[in-house]
Amino acid sequence: xxxxxxxxxxxxxxxxxxxxxxxxECSRSSASAQIVAADQVGYASASAKTAFTxxxxxxxxxxxxxxxxxxxxxxxxxxxxxxxxxxQVVSSGDFSGLKVPGKYLIVTSRGDSSYPFIIADTVxxxxxxxxxxxxxxQRCGMALDPAYAGPYTRPACHTTSDGFFIAPSExxxxxxxxxGWHDAGDYGKYVVNAGISVGTLLLAYExxxxxxxxxxxxxxxxxxxxxxxxxxxxxxLEWLLRMQKSDGGVFFKVxxxxxxxxxxxxxxxxxxxxxxxxxxxxxxxxxxxxRAARVYRPFDTLFASKCLxxxxxxxxxxxxxxxxxxxxxxxNPAGTSTGQYGDGSDSDERLWAAAExxxxxxxxxxNAYYQSNAPASGYISAPMAWPDVGPLAHLTYLFSAQxxxxxxxxxxxxxxxLAECQALLNKHDxxxxxxxxxxxxxxxGSNSVALNGAILLLFGYRxxxxxxxxxxxxxxxxxxxxxxxxxxxxVTGLGSRPPKQIHHRPSASDGIADPVPGLLAGGPNRYxxxxxxxxxxxxxxxxxxxxxxxxPSYASNEIAINWNAPLVFLSGYIASGGGAxxxxxxxxxxxxxxxxxxxxxxxxxNGGTRIAFDIPERQLMQLRIVDLLGREVYTDQMGSLSPxxxxxxxxxxxxxxxxxxxxxxxxxxxGATRSAVRRLVVLR
Ligand SMILES: [Ca+2]
Ligand SMILES: [Ca+2]
Ligand SMILES: [Zn+2]
Numbered sequence: 288x289x290x291x292x293x294x295x296x297x298x299x300x301x302x303x304x305x306x307x308x309x310x311x312e313c314s315r316s317s318a319s320a321q322i323v324a325a326d327q328v329g330y331a332s333a334s335a336k337t338a339f340t341x342x343x344x345x346x347x348x349x350x351x352x353x354x355x356x357x358x359x360x361x362x363x364x365x366x367x368x369x370x371x372x373x374x375q376v377v378s379s380g381d382f383s384g385l386k387v388p389g390k391y392l393i394v395t396s397r398g399d400s401s402y403p404f405i406i407a408d409t410v411x412x413x414x415x416x417x418x419x420x421x422x423x424x425q426r427c428g429m430a431l432d433p434a435y436a437g438p439y440t441r442p443a444c445h446t447t448s449d450g451f452f453i454a455p456s457e458x459x460x461x462x463x464x465x466x467g468w469h470d471a472g473d474y475g476k477y478v479v480n481a482g483i484s485v486g487t488l489l490l491a492y493e494x495x496x497x498x499x500x501x502x503x504x505x506x507x508x509x510x511x512x513x514x515x516x517x518x519x520x521x522x523x524l525e526w527l528l529r530m531q532k533s534d535g536g537v538f539f540k541v542x543x544x545x546x547x548x549x550x551x552x553x554x555x556x557x558x559x560x561x562x563x564x565x566x567x568x569x570x571x572x573x574x575x576x577x578r579a580a581r582v583y584r585p586f587d588t589l590f591a592s593k594c595l596x597x598x599x600x601x602x603x604x605x606x607x608x609x610x611x612x613x614x615x616x617x618x619n620p621a622g623t624s625t626g627q628y629g630d631g632s633d634s635d636e637r638l639w640a641a642a643e644x645x646x647x648x649x650x651x652x653x654n655a656y657y658q659s660n661a662p663a664s665g666y667i668s669a670p671m672a673w674p675d676v677g678p679l680a681h682l683t684y685l686f687s688a689q690x691x692x693x694x695x696x697x698x699x700x701x702x703x704x705l706a707e708c709q710a711l712l713n714k715h716d717x718x719x720x721x722x723x724x725x726x727x728x729x730x731x732g733s734n735s736v737a738l739n740g741a742i743l744l745l746f747g748y749r750x751x752x753x754x755x756x757x758x759x760x761x762x763x764x765x766x767x768x769x770x771x772x773x774x775x776x777x778v779t780g781l782g783s784r785p786p787k788q789i790h791h792r793p794s795a796s797d798g799i800a801d802p803v804p805g806l807l808a809g810g811p812n813r814y815x816x817x818x819x820x821x822x823x824x825x826x827x828x829x830x831x832x833x834x835x836x837x838x839p840s841y842a843s844n845e846i847a848i849n850w851n852a853p854l855v856f857l858s859g860y861i862a863s864g865g866g867a868x869x870x871x872x873x874x875x876x877x878x879x880x881x882x883x884x885x886x887x888x889x890x891x892x893n894g895g896t897r898i899a900f901d902i903p904e905r906q907l908m909q910l911r912i913v914d915l916l917g918r919e920v921y922t923d924q925m926g927s928l929s930p931x932x933x934x935x936x937x938x939x940x941x942x943x944x945x946x947x948x949x950x951x952x953x954x955x956x957x958g959a960t961r962s963a964v965r966r967l968v969v970l971r
Pocket of ligand 3: 426427428444445469474552
């Protein structure tokens, strides 16, 4: 994601014609909005499964796609309040009970249907392979071989153009900095965004090595005995190492002065420039090379040592330059208009560097830096993002293997992560589509915000095995793969309705109908930023609908390495089965840290239904059931309950033991500080 992007002048006419198409699509959408939204790839067998519709259907069937036999029947439950990000009353249908592997589709009582999907524990293996391989297609400076790239084969690009020092720079002349990944839809290479991308991929491997050990995703290094996620990351790391100056500082980016046209990378001729040293870039660089020193040690000690030396040199540069470099943060010099990744604070990048260097060396100076520079409170208060890598620093320190790590600080970090997980669960529960985004969170690259939040939830689960964390994390994967208000996948090549017109120069200029696969579009962006999107925003489009699958909409439909990285993390974690199965077979935590009211089960029900909830601390609890007219029909004063998981069964009778009639009821859970409400249906 870049703070500064522009469309080449030649695309102006294209934008105008796209606007006309967009208006036609808008007027048509209300009549054709009959897609039952569900993950277009699928669900692991044991996972929670939910379909969504805004049509007036009361029940649905899940059919075997081939035989059309009914495999499962369920009821829809309308949301209590409209979805805050679309304004829609969204009905959700739970089919978690269907666990038999197969290919299915959902048909509602109104006749609407979903796209087909798979239920199988292996279903996300393909998503992981495809999205990790998405980085391979971004490789700069080497030919993409037909054996791996298939129709997307192409010659090497930018081998001799990268890079010439631009003025005003600390250096002059030419320094070879070929290699690395193209950053996004353009061919630039930016250290800051490389940092969070590689940092996220290495975090996945370091935290969950069993889930990320695959050596068969179909890149040139597959089968070499090294996990492919490390091979692919190393391609970027080798480039990062070239971006370091002899004094330890790291140059900000390698780009042309202006965004190149929509040509294939091998046809993008002319000089590309190395820009100034940057302390944000240097901090990110130090963090990822320090982490690489740990992660690659078992596979290549020489490379690991080289990375650690580079990290130390970068740290020395940061110590020698205690305030942000360049002053105020990097900005483009006159005449340059490529990405700026504007970031006025390098304190989080320095902190991340210190945390990773401490974890790799155990040296007191890094520990001391982290402890005295970590903020006093609110350590993790949002998902990580390229301008704020603080959460990555905190995760490393929280899960540190160093015995000298501060116990008190780690305890505070633990509380901070769990508080953020609760905030994410609240957003998830408030959303009609179970998206961990508030309406204000639909920013440029919002899909990555949801997925980075999901990563925090996975680490929350690691701290405390509340199934709600895992369910909510998986829901973010389902969201980008089709369980959303647009009824579409946001990942090229995946699902029945993936993006076709991503803002991506190779995809737009290779003459192949389908875009390069495995790439995540930025997603809905309520704040605009390109002419297509600006028009949608100004016409009052709801936040979660501000997306258009069209090349000119770089503010909603570009792809970027820092967006793909958390998708690789999520899909790899879920795909391995290691996460899901170990999680689901684990006993519920007796000290669940969350406040959460679960959907009753079964629902609708006739005989009895189970109502389960979690509370974070001991408190007086009360369960009330209210009918549609607001009359309280049942109350359970549960008294003072201990922290953790609780369940109650309700038999559908009122306080006098009379059987209540069919209909919709609300059940309210109230504690000392919080309450929650959900809807249930009695069916006689
Ligand atoms: Ca490999
Ligand atoms: Ca920053
Ligand atoms: Zn290139």
